[in-house]
Amino acid sequence: MADDVCNREPTIGHAMTAADAVEALVVDDERYRLLVDSIVDYAIYMLDPQGRVASWNRGAQRFKGYTDAEIIGEHFSRFYTDDDRAIGLPGRALRIAETEGRFEQEGWRVRKDGSLMWAHVLIDPIRGEDGTLVGYAKVTRDLTERRAALAALERSEQQFRLLVQGVRDYAIYMLDPQGKVTSWNRGAQRFKGYTDDEIIGEHFSRFYTDADRASGLPAQALRTAATEGRFEAEGRRVRKDGTCFWAHVVIDPIRGEHGELIGFAKITRDVTERRNTERALEDARARFVQSQKMEAIGQLTGGVAHDFNNLLAVVLGNLHLARKRLPPDRKLLQLVENSIQAAERGATLTKRMLAFARQQKLETGPVDVPELVRGMTELLQGSIGAGIPVATRFPPKLPLANVDANQLELALLNLAVNARDAMPEGGRITIAARDAVVAPDEIPGLAPGHYVCLSVTDTGDGMDAQTLARATEPFFTTKGVGKGTGLGLSMIHGFAEQSGGRLRLRSVPGQGTTAELWLPEAEAGDPGKAVPETALCPSATRPLRVLVVDDDPLVLMNTAALLEDLGHVVKEAASGAQALHVLRCAEPFDLVITDQLMPGMNGTQLIAAIGRDHPGLPAILATGYADPAEGEHADDVRLTKPFGQEELARAIQTKFQVERRILAFRPVADETGGSPGAMTEVAGSWLG
Structure with missing residues (x-):
C-alpha cells in the first residue's frame, strides 16, 4: 500500500x-x-x-x-x-x-x-x-579508530622528530625548492656551528667554499637531485667559524602527492677523521710498497756488488802483479795504470751499491761533525770549484754523532757535488748541523731519540714532487748521460739507515734543495773504535804458511798469487769442509784467509770451527759487505773486497799485532806445556 x-x-x-x-x-x-x-x-x-x-x-x-x-x-x-x-x-x-x-x-x-x-x-x-x-x-x-590512527601518526612523527633531532653524527635538515634551510637538527648545529635561529631561512650555499660557490656547485647539486633523483658527493664545507671540514653529502628531492617538488632532504656527515685515516693508510701502504721495492733492489744490488767485487779483486790483483813485472816501457805502464784506475773506480761503484743495500762494513764511533766538516773544507771547495761559496752554520756546542767518519765524509762530499750540479748558473751551498729530538712517529722510519741533523742546502733548480719521490732510487739520475751513476743519493740513503739514522730531502722547484742526514747521537763515554797508529809495512812479517779459502777459483788463484808474491807459502781450499780437511791432514799453518759467502759453510762458521779444532790459529775474513749473520768481535781484522796486495799485507800484520796484544794478557803455559806458551813464542817470531 x-x-x-x-x-x-x-x-x-x-x-x-x-x-x-x-x-x-x-x-x-x-x-x-x-x-x-x-x-x-x-x-x-x-x-x-x-x-x-x-x-x-x-x-x-x-x-x-x-x-x-x-x-x-x-x-x-x-x-x-x-x-x-x-x-x-x-x-x-x-x-x-x-x-x-x-x-x-x-x-x-x-x-x-x-x-x-x-x-x-x-x-x-x-x-x-x-x-x-x-x-x-x-x-x-x-x-x-581514526583518532587512534592520528595519535599513532602523531607519536610516529614525534618519535621521528626526536630521532632526527637526537642524531649528532649526521646533519639532517630540509631545504625549500630554492635551497633555503627550513629545518635544522642538533647534528647540523654540532657540525656547522649555527643554531636554528641563525640558519633557518638562509641559503644552504653558505656552507660551501668561495671557490665552490663561484663555480655554481650548490645550484648544480640541487638541479642534479631534482632531475636525477639524488645528488651525492664529498668535498670541503665551511663551518660558521670559517674552518673547513671534509663532508659526505646526500641530497634527495621531496615531492608532493602529484609529483610537485616541495623541497629537498639533505644529509651531511663529517668524514674528516675517516679521510685523514684513509690518507694515512694510503701513505703507509705507499711507504710499505716503496720499502719492499727498495729492499728487493737492495738484495739484488748487494748480490751483484758481491760478484762484481770478486771480479774486481781478480782484475786489481793481477794488474798490481803485472805492474811489478813490467819491462821499462812508459806506454805499457800507462796502459796498466789506466786499467788500475778504471778498476778502482769500479770498486768505488760497488761500495756505493753496497752502501745503498746497507751491506757495507761500518766502523762507527763518536764523531765531532763540525770538526769533520772543517777538516774537509779544502776538499769540498776543490771538488765543487771556487765559483760556488760554501758557508757553514754550526751551534757553539753540538753532541757527538755515532757514525762511520769515513763514510760520512764520502756522503757529505756526494751531497756537495750534487748541490753544485743543481746550480749550473752558480749559487751558494750552506752546510749546517743542529741537535734534534725525535718524538715517536714524528719521522717515519726513525726511532725516537736524540739525533744530530747535518744538512746541505743549495739555491739551485730544486725538484718537483715526482722527481723527489724517486731521488734515492738506485740508478735514477737527472744528470746527462755519462755525468752520473744515479747511486750517490741511494748510497747516502743506505748509509744513513744502516747507521740508525735517516736521509730526508726537501725541495721546491726553483727554490733549491735541502738534504738532511739524521745521525744518532753517541752515547756518553763511548770511546769509539781505535784506529791503529803504528805504521805497517808488508815486509814486517816473516814468510808464513797461509791457507786461502774461497769458492770462486779466480779469486782463489788471485789471492794465492798476491800472497806468494809477498813471499808466503800458500795452500788453497775451495770450501769450508775442504779447508778443515787440509788443516787436519797437512802441515801446521800460521794463518787462514777465508771468504765469507760460500755454499755449505760460510766464512764465519769456518772460523768458529777452526777456533774449536785448532785453537790459537789466526784467521782473517774477506768479505764484500757486512752480513748481519757475521759475528762481531773486538779483535776482528777483515779484508774488504776488492783488495790489493798492500791491503792484504796490512791486514796480515794488523792481525798479528792484535794477536800479540791479546797474548800479552794470556797466562804462561803451565808445567804440562800448553798452547799459550807456545803461541807466545811463535807470535814473537812473526813480527820483525
Whole structure:
C-alpha cells in the first residue's frame, strides 16, 4: 500500500484532496524514518527540549550499545563521562545549540558497557513553525579508530622528530625548492656551528667554499637531485667559524602527492677523521710498497756488488802483479795504470751499491761533525770549484754523532757535488748541523731519540714532487748521460739507515734543495773504535804458511798469487769442509784467509770451527759487505773486497799485532806445556 501511494502521481486536471495531502505527508515521514534508521555509521536521534532521548536509529544502537526500549526516555547525559557531567557539559551543549543554532565538539563518550569512544558530536535545535523549541537533532560519529590512527601518526612523527633531532653524527635538515634551510637538527648545529635561529631561512650555499660557490656547485647539486633523483658527493664545507671540514653529502628531492617538488632532504656527515685515516693508510701502504721495492733492489744490488767485487779483486790483483813485472816501457805502464784506475773506480761503484743495500762494513764511533766538516773544507771547495761559496752554520756546542767518519765524509762530499750540479748558473751551498729530538712517529722510519741533523742546502733548480719521490732510487739520475751513476743519493740513503739514522730531502722547484742526514747521537763515554797508529809495512812479517779459502777459483788463484808474491807459502781450499780437511791432514799453518759467502759453510762458521779444532790459529775474513749473520768481535781484522796486495799485507800484520796484544794478557803455559806458551813464542817470531 505504501509503495502504491509513493508511486502514485496526480494526473493532469485532477485536484489533490486533503486526504491525499495527509497521505503524502505520512509517506514522506516514513521515507525519512527508513532513511535514518538504515544509517549505521552515524548515531542519529532526537532529544526533547529537556535532553531526553526521543528517537534511536540502528547506528546509535551500534555505537552506544542501547536498544530503543532501553534508551528512549532516558537523558542523553548518560553518554558523557563523570568528569563531563560534573562540569555540566551536557546542559551547556544544549544551551549553546539553542542559543547559537549549533553545537559541535569532539570528546570522550561512554558506551552501555562502560567503555569509551572518541566521538564527533553535532547538536542542532529543532523548532516549530512558530519558532518554538520542540527538541534537538543529535548526530554522533565514532572516531575512535581514526583518532587512534592520528595519535599513532602523531607519536610516529614525534618519535621521528626526536630521532632526527637526537642524531649528532649526521646533519639532517630540509631545504625549500630554492635551497633555503627550513629545518635544522642538533647534528647540523654540532657540525656547522649555527643554531636554528641563525640558519633557518638562509641559503644552504653558505656552507660551501668561495671557490665552490663561484663555480655554481650548490645550484648544480640541487638541479642534479631534482632531475636525477639524488645528488651525492664529498668535498670541503665551511663551518660558521670559517674552518673547513671534509663532508659526505646526500641530497634527495621531496615531492608532493602529484609529483610537485616541495623541497629537498639533505644529509651531511663529517668524514674528516675517516679521510685523514684513509690518507694515512694510503701513505703507509705507499711507504710499505716503496720499502719492499727498495729492499728487493737492495738484495739484488748487494748480490751483484758481491760478484762484481770478486771480479774486481781478480782484475786489481793481477794488474798490481803485472805492474811489478813490467819491462821499462812508459806506454805499457800507462796502459796498466789506466786499467788500475778504471778498476778502482769500479770498486768505488760497488761500495756505493753496497752502501745503498746497507751491506757495507761500518766502523762507527763518536764523531765531532763540525770538526769533520772543517777538516774537509779544502776538499769540498776543490771538488765543487771556487765559483760556488760554501758557508757553514754550526751551534757553539753540538753532541757527538755515532757514525762511520769515513763514510760520512764520502756522503757529505756526494751531497756537495750534487748541490753544485743543481746550480749550473752558480749559487751558494750552506752546510749546517743542529741537535734534534725525535718524538715517536714524528719521522717515519726513525726511532725516537736524540739525533744530530747535518744538512746541505743549495739555491739551485730544486725538484718537483715526482722527481723527489724517486731521488734515492738506485740508478735514477737527472744528470746527462755519462755525468752520473744515479747511486750517490741511494748510497747516502743506505748509509744513513744502516747507521740508525735517516736521509730526508726537501725541495721546491726553483727554490733549491735541502738534504738532511739524521745521525744518532753517541752515547756518553763511548770511546769509539781505535784506529791503529803504528805504521805497517808488508815486509814486517816473516814468510808464513797461509791457507786461502774461497769458492770462486779466480779469486782463489788471485789471492794465492798476491800472497806468494809477498813471499808466503800458500795452500788453497775451495770450501769450508775442504779447508778443515787440509788443516787436519797437512802441515801446521800460521794463518787462514777465508771468504765469507760460500755454499755449505760460510766464512764465519769456518772460523768458529777452526777456533774449536785448532785453537790459537789466526784467521782473517774477506768479505764484500757486512752480513748481519757475521759475528762481531773486538779483535776482528777483515779484508774488504776488492783488495790489493798492500791491503792484504796490512791486514796480515794488523792481525798479528792484535794477536800479540791479546797474548800479552794470556797466562804462561803451565808445567804440562800448553798452547799459550807456545803461541807466545811463535807470535814473537812473526813480527820483525
